[in-house]
Structures are given as C-alpha cells and as structure tokens.
Amino acid sequence: MLQSIGGGPPNPRPQKIAVVGGGSTYTPELIDGFARLRETLPIAELVLVDPAEDRLELVGGLARRIFAKQGHSGRIVTTPDLDAGVAGADAVLLQLRVGGQAARDQDETWPLQCGCVGQETTGAGGLAKALRTVPVVLDIAERVRRSNPDAWIIDFTNPVGIVTRALLQAGHRAVGLCNVAIGFQRRFAKLLDVSPEAVHLDHVGLNHLTWERGVRLGGPEGEDLLPGLLAEHGDAIADDLQLPRSVLDRLGVVPSYYLRYFYAHDEVVAEQRTKPSRAAEVAEMEKQLLAMYGDPALDEKPALLARRGGAFYSEAAVALAASLLGGGPGDGLNIHVVNTFNQGTLPFLPDDAVIEVPARITAAGAEPLPVAELDPLYAGLISHVAAYEDLALEAALRGGRERVFRTLLAHPLIGQYADADTLTDLLITHNREHLAWA
Template sequence: MKLTVVGGGSTYTPELIDGFARLRDTLPIEELVLVDPAAERLELVGGLARRIFARQGHPGRIVTTSDLDAGVEGADAVLLQLRVGGQAARRQDETWPLECGCIGQETTGAGGLAKALRTVPVVLEIAERVRRANPRAWIIDFTNPVGIVTRALLQAGHRAVGLCNVAIGFQRKFAALLGTDPKDVHLDHVGLNHLTWETGVRLGGPEGANVLPKLLAENGDAIADDLRLPRPLLDRLGVVPSYYLRYYYAHDAVVRELRTKPSRAEEVAAMERELLTMYGDPSLDEKPALLARRGGAFYSEAAVDLAAALLGGAGSPYQVVNTLNRGTLPFLPDDAVIEVQAAVGPTGPVPLPVPDLDPLYAGLVANVTTYEDLALEAALRGGRDRVFRALLAHPLIGQYEYAEPLTGQLITHNREHLAWA
C-alpha cells in the first residue's frame, strides 16, 4: 500500500507518522511519501518520520519529495494537509476582520472565506494530478475549510472524503469521563464542518443507550470549561456544541478577547520554530510533547481509521466524516457537504440516518450552507461581487456596512493568491 501526504513538511506530520507507526496492523503502509515544496522543512520532518518508524519497528519506506506528480504516482490514498500562504496568511485572516468588529479566525467568517479562496483552486489542481496518476485513489482532505474544500472536490467528481478531528476529540474526552474504551463511544454528531453538535453519546454503537444527559449532569462544568461556554447554556441546549459554536454564541465577547491578545497564528509560528529545531535533533525519535499544543489532536487515529476503511482494511465501520448530504438532512440540497456519522467502506461513506434536527440548529446549518455555496462560487469563479455576496450571507457578518469593507480588505490581503484579482 502506498500513501501520500501532500503538505508533508507540516509540523503536524509527526503526529500523523506516530499514528501510522502505532497502528500499522490497521493500515499496513509499505511506502509513505511526504510531498512539500519547502525542501528544508521537509527534510527535517522526513528525518524525524524515519526515526519514529525505526523506533517503533515499522518496516515501511518513507520518501520525501517536492515533485507532486512523482509523489502521487500509484498512491492508493492521498492526504491533503496544506496551508496556502502559510502562517503569514493565517495571521492576516485572524486580524483584519477584527477591524470591522467581526471574528478573525482562519476557518470561520471573513478569514475562513479568504482561506477558501486561496485554497480551493490549489486543491483542485492537485486533485486533477492525483486523478491522472491513479483514478481510483482516494483523497482524504484535512485542509481547512474542510466542508468547502471537500464540496469542491466532490463537485469536480473526485473520490474524496473530508476529515476533521473535532469528533474524535469529543469521543476521547467523553470516553475518559465515562471511564470506558473510546471504541465503545458512538457520537450522534451532526452539522457542517466546524458547525456541529453532539446530540447523543451512545455506548456500544448507533443503537446503544444515550448517556449524554447523564454525562452533562455529572460533568457539565468540565465540558463547559473546555468549550469556554457557560454551563447554563449547555443545560438549556441539552447538547454539546463544538468549540467553533463559541464564535456564534459568544461573538462579541470573543471579538473583545481576540483584540487583546496575539493571534493564534503568531503563537503557532513560534511553536513551529521550536518544533522544527527539535525535529532537527538526530537523537529525537518520537513526537515531542510540544506537538500536542500545535493542534490536530487524535488526527492520526482518525486518518488511519478512515484510510483503512476506504482501502478495505480494518478501519472502524462507523466514522464521522464530511460527505454529500444525499437527503440525510432533508432541508439541505443533496449535494451539500455535511459532517455526520457514516458507514465507511471501499465504496465510500454512507451517512447514517439523522433524527429531525432541532430548528435552533437546522436554521443555522441552512444559513451557513448558503454561505458555503456562495463561498465556493467565489473560489471557483472569482470576482469582487461574488466575494461580497458570500460575506453578506455569512451569519457572523450579514450587514452591508461590514461586508463592503471586508470585501476590500480580503482582496487586498490576498491579491497574490487570487488569479482574478
């Protein structure tokens, strides 16, 4: 089995490598190719990757290359984890929207739209080259904004599935609180990427007993603290929203907070410099503890599970993925991309049935889906008016006096990445 990681020079990658090494019986990789145009970073990451494999006795071969076509040739699956513009572009995404009193965040609001506009054309070009190399290869997208990018891939006819680590993070946390094996925890996870709710927590599988009320009653304070949302809100909702719902449920408070501290991009950039220094140490042969603060917790386990299931291996039968709606949420178009539990196998994911969604959540999902439609149109076709329409449609913006200046700021800060600008 050959697996390729595009964006293999990311400081995330050792987390992925560690999972591949530990879970080699689930996903028996013979050749792992790390592709990245940043040669210096790639060699540092690649060196550590080889040492991790060696320490854990993995027999697979690790190859590093800046040649995309050579890297994806014959690959059974290709993981995408790229960041167009790097942390510098992310820092812009997180700062200029604050000037208008709007959330500055890399996947949500105006910053999320900027990232989509930079990313979608690049990902589609990569996907076409993957298809030429092997039309049967699966593309696993971990590149944000995952929902929009995955929809672009599926709309273009690629064999693609979107992946996010929010659900597996909740699964692990809930398992720890319940004192049980994470494999026994099944989430009723529903919504869009970075706009989801856990409406049930079941033990043993989709038909298991729902222990979410008990979980909230006994551990509500800890869960609320982790989400940085008030406990009374969780009690009133009776569900667990993802961390990203804080941008909606506490928008103004988050804007005030973001204006008083360094951007997350600045924090990550400092961490990356330290991590890359560590990766260059020839005695290091395991992922460093600092990597846990970089983000992407449990990404490796989720990626291994998904790739194994898609390639006919030993992956879990039910997984939370980003895939086509196909009537799962009847108030959305069939070609919308949703994030739900699905049965995953070699023919791809099939969403599990979802009970009628509370209007409180369904309304927001419908609104953000409309924004994502317009965002994808802007990413594919360009144009100032399309950018403006997407911003005006976003529920975190929604006013002309914000959408108009944000349009100008977005184009100004991203001109080098926008072919049409």
C-alpha cells in the first residue's frame, strides 16, 4: 500500500505481468486497477494463468473489454499453461485457492465440531489452507525462477504470512500483500477528508493479526490523529469491526477485524453455528459474477464484486509492483504495508519471522521501517501466533500427523490436547487429496 505522497516517474518501460489464479472472480478488480493506474505501472502484456479454462475465458473476455473501454493498449493473454504464462514475466502475482471454495467451506465448518472458530486463515482452518497451499506455491515459484530469476513474486494468497515466509525462506524474490491496511487507510482518509496517499498508518503485527496504533498525515513523523478519530468516530469504527466501542476505547488502537476471532472467539463460534459459511455465500456470489462476466456487453467491474471481498486490492498491488519494478515516487518515500522478513524490526521475534509493517520498497525489495516498542498485550499475542506459524510452515514442508498435532496444540485459539487430536484427524480426513504425505 503506497502510503506517502510522491509524484515521481512511472516505470521506465512497459512490463510483462502474470497473474496466477487469473480465473478468479477477484481478477476484474485487479484489471480495473491496472487500467486506471497505467501511468503508475505501464503494462505491455498481462497474462492470466489458470487451469480452470472455462472460468479463465469468461474472466479474460471481461478483462479485454475493460482494457478497451479505458483505452489501455496492453495485450491480455489467457493460458492454462503455467510455464508459458510466467515465461519472461517481470512480476508474478499469486492469488490462488487450492481446493477452491469447496475446501474453504470445509475449513469454515469442521473446526466448529470442537467449539473452535471456522475460518480460512485463522485457527485449524487456516492451518489446513497453509498445508494445501505452501507446496503448490513453492512449485510455482521454482518455475518462475527458472524462467526469470529476477522476477518479483507478489503473494496475495492466504495465509499470506506463512506463504510469504515459505517463499522467502526458499530464496525467492517475494513480498506478501494484504488489503487490510489499505482498507483502513481509505477509511481514515475519508473520515479526515484527505487523499489516501497522505495517510500513513502505524500498522504492526502479523498478517491477519495487526493493530493500527497511529494515523498520521504526510509520513511516519506526522501528527497522530488516531485519538481524535476514535473520539469522534469510535462508534462507527467499532461497528465495522463488530466489537464494542468500549474495547477500542480501552485499547486506544484499532485492531484489524481478524482480531475479533481472538477477542470474541466464543461469540463468533456461536454465530457461525447458526448460519451458512462465508464460503457458501461466496460460492453463490461467484456463480452470479461468472454469469455477468459472460455478458459481451459488460465492460466494467460489476457492483456485486465489491461484496466478494478484496477491496482496494488493485490499488495496493499496482503501487507495490510499480515500486518493486523501479517506478513510483522518486523521493525515497515508496512506503507500503507488506509482509516481509522481520530483520530485527520486532526484537522479540526471530529475524526470519515474517511480519506485516510499513516498509520502504525499492527494486532491491522491502526494508521495514522502525517500529516503536509494543505493549506486551500485543507483543505477547504476536509471539504466540508467530510460534504457531513457525510450526505450521514446518508441517506444510515436511508433513506428518504429529507435526499437525503440535501446530494445533500451539495455536492460542486451540491449545487443548483433546481438541488438537480431534482437529488433526478432521484436518487430514478433509484434506487427504491435497496432502502428499497423508
């Protein structure tokens, strides 16, 4: 997420960008951003890669119409062939979902049998997604490296923190990206009646475990406006997060909406047991979106797409890709909230932990900005979840029932041996076809 003001030169040459998972119903959001922000990230060729050729052609057709309507001269190619699609790419965006919405629906339901939250990135469901995803992403990254070892990989695939660490640990040129921070940036900018680029967030934590500790104008040294925002707009912010206003007042920070799974875990579980999974809702929405995408008269992203999720993903992805490829502001203020190696930023974590913080982005990669000391209330939970993520990555790379059990036992939302044992069996049963070792 580009946070600082700057109007430097765009990239020196048009780029080739590949999107793996290009048949996703998210993709028109990304295409719209590429079209609107073509001065920031000039694109000569955009390749959408996806094995689901029926979806790919629907999405690709709409993508070409969006480019044409907005006067973008770039060429859009669709292919199910990964190696051909990433060949010679300057940057590769990963937005895949191993197992599709059917696997997500399982992630969101079977953990409820043990009274644990059912969510695709948090808790037992999040571990299942990591186990399915990490081996696939590493295979893709190796094939990208064979094609172009200088290509940047931008990972939007969840769980972003674990996947990004797998990529970085394997030596890939990778940065993880999430849309939580840019969503807060846009929301606060609207409340302050300023441009989003003027808003700098003191955003800190792990992917899907973050807090906004400050909201500043003009850069990291600007005046902190968060106390005033909470005083004037605390009710609305709390409603968006589905947390009591009193929690925000007592914390003095704005937690990401994923913190509700920790701060109101039992309340969330009770809700989940009374309604369809989010995956079921999204699957129905995707049917409607794909039907729309097949309409040859449609040449813009439909309004329904806003309910699909991933808001502002395109702006964040375009700005980050431009900075990694040598474009963006020329004043050294290319600051984005990304997932990258800790490198001593949070002294209580190992250097090779992956954290989500503002970082200066250049063609050499991400350099996290200094972070003020964290209250133990946040540092403790970050440490706990970071330990879980370390075990999760080990389980994803090496497999084995005992590694899965140890990982679940370590998770702060599970932590009981009987539940961890039952959840291990459920995870393996529901994901056997995606686990080479099972």
